[in-house]
Amino acid sequence: MSSRVLIKNAALVTMDENRGVIDQGNLLVEDGIIKKISTGPDEIPGDVKVISGEGKVVIPGLINLHNHAAMTLFRSYADDYPLMEWLTKKIFPAEAKLTEKDVYWGTSLALLEMIRGGTTTFVDMYYFMEQTARACQEGGIRAMLSQVFIGAENSSRGFNTLEDAVKFIEDWQDQDNRLIQAILGPHALYTCPPDFLERVLKETEHLNTIIHIHLSESRDEVEQSLESHGKTPVALLDDLGMFERQVIAGHCVHLNDEDVQILSEKGVGISHNPCSNLKLGNGIAPLQKLLENNACVGLGTDGAASNNNLDMFEEIKLCSLLQKGILADPTVIPARTAFELATRGGARALGMDGSIGILKEGAMADLAVIDFNKPHLQPHNDPVANLVYSASANDVETVMVDGKILYEQGEFLTLDEEKIYHEAQECAKRLRQ
Amino acid sequence: MSSRVLIKNAALVTMDENRGVIDQGNLLVEDGIIKKISTGPDEIPGDVKVISGEGKVVIPGLINLHNHAAMTLFRSYADDYPLMEWLTKKIFPAEAKLTEKDVYWGTSLALLEMIRGGTTTFVDMYYFMEQTARACQEGGIRAMLSQVFIGAENSSRGFNTLEDAVKFIEDWQDQDNRLIQAILGPHALYTCPPDFLERVLKETEHLNTIIHIHLSESRDEVEQSLESHGKTPVALLDDLGMFERQVIAGHCVHLNDEDVQILSEKGVGISHNPCSNLKLGNGIAPLQKLLENNACVGLGTDGAASNNNLDMFEEIKLCSLLQKGILADPTVIPARTAFELATRGGARALGMDGSIGILKEGAMADLAVIDFNKPHLQPHNDPVANLVYSASANDVETVMVDGKILYEQGEFLTLDEEKIYHEAQECAKRLRQ
Numbered sequence: 001m002s003s004r005v006l007i008k009n010a011a012l013v014t015m016d017e018n019r020g021v022i023d024q025g026n027l028l029v030e031d032g033i034i035k036k037i038s039t040g041p042d043e044i045p046g047d048v049k050v051i052s053g054e055g056k057v058v059i060p061g062l063i064n065l066h067n068h069a070a071m072t073l074f075r076s077y078a079d080d081y082p083l084m085e086w087l088t089k090k091i092f093p094a095e096a097k098l099t100e101k102d103v104y105w106g107t108s109l110a111l112l113e114m115i116r117g118g119t120t121t122f123v124d125m126y127y128f129m130e131q132t133a134r135a136c137q138e139g140g141i142r143a144m145l146s147q148v149f150i151g152a153e154n155s156s157r158g159f160n161t162l163e164d165a166v167k168f169i170e171d172w173q174d175q176d177n178r179l180i181q182a183i184l185g186p187h188a189l190y191t192c193p194p195d196f197l198e199r200v201l202k203e204t205e206h207l208n209t210i211i212h213i214h215l216s217e218s219r220d221e222v223e224q225s226l227e228s229h230g231k232t233p234v235a236l237l238d239d240l241g242m243f244e245r246q247v248i249a250g251h252c253v254h255l256n257d258e259d260v261q262i263l264s265e266k267g268v269g270i271s272h273n274p275c276s277n278l279k280l281g282n283g284i285a286p287l288q289k290l291l292e293n294n295a296c297v298g299l300g301t302d303g304a305a306s307n308n309n310l311d312m313f314e315e316i317k318l319c320s321l322l323q324k325g326i327l328a329d330p331t332v333i334p335a336r337t338a339f340e341l342a343t344r345g346g347a348r349a350l351g352m353d354g355s356i357g358i359l360k361e362g363a364m365a366d367l368a369v370i371d372f373n374k375p376h377l378q379p380h381n382d383p384v385a386n387l388v389y390s391a392s393a394n395d396v397e398t399v400m401v402d403g404k405i406l407y408e409q410g411e412f413l414t415l416d417e418e419k420i421y422h423e424a425q426e427c428a429k430r431l432r433q
Numbered sequence: 434m435s436s437r438v439l440i441k442n443a444a445l446v447t448m449d450e451n452r453g454v455i456d457q458g459n460l461l462v463e464d465g466i467i468k469k470i471s472t473g474p475d476e477i478p479g480d481v482k483v484i485s486g487e488g489k490v491v492i493p494g495l496i497n498l499h500n501h502a503a504m505t506l507f508r509s510y511a512d513d514y515p516l517m518e519w520l521t522k523k524i525f526p527a528e529a530k531l532t533e534k535d536v537y538w539g540t541s542l543a544l545l546e547m548i549r550g551g552t553t554t555f556v557d558m559y560y561f562m563e564q565t566a567r568a569c570q571e572g573g574i575r576a577m578l579s580q581v582f583i584g585a586e587n588s589s590r591g592f593n594t595l596e597d598a599v600k601f602i603e604d605w606q607d608q609d610n611r612l613i614q615a616i617l618g619p620h621a622l623y624t625c626p627p628d629f630l631e632r633v634l635k636e637t638e639h640l641n642t643i644i645h646i647h648l649s650e651s652r653d654e655v656e657q658s659l660e661s662h663g664k665t666p667v668a669l670l671d672d673l674g675m676f677e678r679q680v681i682a683g684h685c686v687h688l689n690d691e692d693v694q695i696l697s698e699k700g701v702g703i704s705h706n707p708c709s710n711l712k713l714g715n716g717i718a719p720l721q722k723l724l725e726n727n728a729c730v731g732l733g734t735d736g737a738a739s740n741n742n743l744d745m746f747e748e749i750k751l752c753s754l755l756q757k758g759i760l761a762d763p764t765v766i767p768a769r770t771a772f773e774l775a776t777r778g779g780a781r782a783l784g785m786d787g788s789i790g791i792l793k794e795g796a797m798a799d800l801a802v803i804d805f806n807k808p809h810l811q812p813h814n815d816p817v818a819n820l821v822y823s824a825s826a827n828d829v830e831t832v833m834v835d836g837k838i839l840y841e842q843g844e845f846l847t848l849d850e851e852k853i854y855h856e857a858q859e860c861a862k863r864l865r866q
Contacts, residue, residue, distance in 0.1 A: 393809070
């Protein structure tokens with residue numbers, strides 16, 4: 001396959017404040033990089049695959065900041081349960097049966113869904129992470145993967161230890177891999193007590209890696225922390241010095257004003273997961289307030305068991321609509337802001353602003369082409385509003401990561417769709433028994 | 434085309450409390466009616482079109498209780514504005530330019546979107562309704578159409594009068610049409626003062642038609658009513674005797690306990706429109722409380738200008754997630770309840786329970802086939818949860834109304850997709866100038 005791709009005469013939603021939306025532009029990809037963005041007729045270089053952009057919109061690949069990819073196996077397996085019953089009677093017992101094979105096929109199914117939906121980078125936390133990494137390598141997606149661990153051993157859930165997690169990171173740092181980054185995943189404050197987290201921070205200082213953690217997801221979590229430690233989870237992690245490192249904090253729903261200030265000042269990368277937060281009854285995060293305080297926010301789906309899909313377009317629409325609705329103000333989180341969260345917001349949270357989540361010369365060629373020849377994307381009044389308020393994952397036609405096309409016109413070029421459906425189905429059948 | 438269709442070996446989400454979900458069933462359609470539902474191998478009658486249901490799920494066609502179909506022309510035309518500015522500076526001036534042609538092409542675009550998304554019945558309110566009716570006849574959808582009118586003349590918006598609306602109904606009652614029903618559309622209490630509404634009720638008594646009205650959509654509307662009349666809009670309409678007639682009330686967001694009781698006791702058909710209510714900053718309707726009081730509730734999208742799509746699957750998911758989130762209870766509005774709102778709930782509101790919104794022998798053959806061979810609809814843990822929490826309009830493969838296939842495998846059989854895109858684009862271009 002040619003390493004050069006030219007998308008011709010497409011609308012380009014660059015997310016670059018200098019370029020804005022280019023109504024009709026050409027985008028040339030070479031060696032994994034966006035080599036040139038131009039307007040008007042342009043000469044076509046030799047040895048290049050040309051994609052006609054007529055009626056199409058090119059966007060930076062979407063960035064999913066919080067996922068448990070292999071949990072696609074538990075999609076629609078146990079919905080509408082009270083939270084503790086859901087966890088203890090349904091999810092934990094099923095997860096106790098998980099094998100490496102399950103994680104491999106569950107992740108592969110998640111990759112089909114994410115790639116097909118325009119997601120080009122995701123952050124994950126789960127078990128058997130080397131299997132997740134293997135699936136990601138095959139799929140060709142960009143991923144930050146954390147082997148989840150907790151402070152106390154709990155054999156029935158088969159949690160990893162800190163040592164397992166460190167080994168996973170060291171193994172991957174030894175490899176020369178452009179796309180996969182192993183990061184640190186302490187599960188949450190309520191499963192990792194403060195003294196354990198102190199040890200974690202000390203023992204992983206040399207690793208210089210992103211930390212991925214659940215934070216202030218439920219009201220109970222915050223109340224427990226106030227009761228046990230006299231502090232909110234955010235204030236406590238700040239005290240421990242965690243926010244001197246680069247952190248992706250999943251959820252951040254129940255925040256007081258001081259929490260908002262800490263998260264904003266320390267530049268903590270917040271994964272706002274509106275679907276999951278509603279579905280599990282956790283509520284609505286103060287997104288507008290976070291943005292007013294210049295917090296670093298991106299979007300995530302959480303795992304498919306609590307969403308139940310990995311459609312970033314749903315998160316984009318919902319994050320805007322929810323704030324409008326609860327603040328009784330239709331002007332908050334306008335379309336461009338919502339779309340920015342899923343692109344540059346995610347990139348900033350990962351310390352990769354300028355490299356991903358943006359279409360500009362020199363940035364990595366992670367992008368998606370959306371076909372606007374669909375009833376719900378007509379007429380062409382405003383492409384960004386159409387993307388935010390009307391599009392869905394299903395509208396994505398072509399997806400490229402690092403200059404390589406992974407999905408095109410309904411076909412997966414790196415993954416075996418039918419085999420993955422079959423194997424994931426077999427895994428799910430065994431797990432739910 | 435054969436008037437008989439057999440869908441073989443599909444999962445049937447019947448919404449019939451006796452049949453539930455049939456994992457593998459056959460559904461025979463004859464003369465516009467569901468003739469037979471069976472399981473196991475069944476003999477195939479002669480002269481029948483067979484649809485293989487392998488990996489597919491058949492659902493009753495979805496019912497959209499509140500729409501302004503032609504407003505697809507204003508999709509993504511003016512988002513994120515304050516409500517009054519949006520109306521007075523953007524929507525009203527654009528609507529003042531509307532012609533019959535615009536309504537025809539705008540409606541046609543809405544029909545493409547609704548049909549493709551599994552909606553087989555919708556309730557509409559707009560101008561130039563004879564054009565909407567013409568488009569619906571061509572498209573083959575089931576529709577209840579109201580020519581909107583207000584109490585005071587307002588020439589700049591070109592509202593119709595009561596007389597226009599009555600004439601529209603009488604014209605259509607004269608026709609023998611199975612699919613299109615003309616109904617009465619007084620816009621809202623704040624545009625139709627009580628004395629005018631009294632006259633409306635009196636003068637239309639002989640018409641025996643459904644009334645379609647906006648009700649308690651915004652906080653301002655309720656406060657204004659309390660100030661002017663000392664009563665909530667719901668209590669006032671009840672006093673006027675409107676609820677002795679069959680009513681579809683759009684929105685019903687701001688309700689006190691007495692309002693909930695009145696709406697429930699009088700069996701008012703409520704169109705719950707969660708997307709639009711959030712997007713315009715109106716808030717979240719007390720859906721769970723309404724259902725606890727056995728209110729008659731269905732779902733609607735509202736017009737595309739305030740949504741911005743007509744995807745009923747979004748409303749289904751959102752109505753459940755919102756209540757879980759704001760009530761901090763993941764058990765409320767479980768998947769089956771949410772799906773029922775969009776099917777039997779809508780049918781009940783229209784006085785058509787048993788005829789539409791259900792798959793049973795003798796019911797009208799209004800249905801959709803969903804292809805589950807998609808990453809986000811795998812594995813097959815629970816088809817109803819998959820439909821509610823993971824599916825979108827784009828997953829619909831085949832749509833039938835009154836036994837006639839309108840959409841199949843990406844092709845519209847009654848509407849000219851490309852021509853409609855072109856004409857709607859031209860209309861939108863002129864209107865936004």
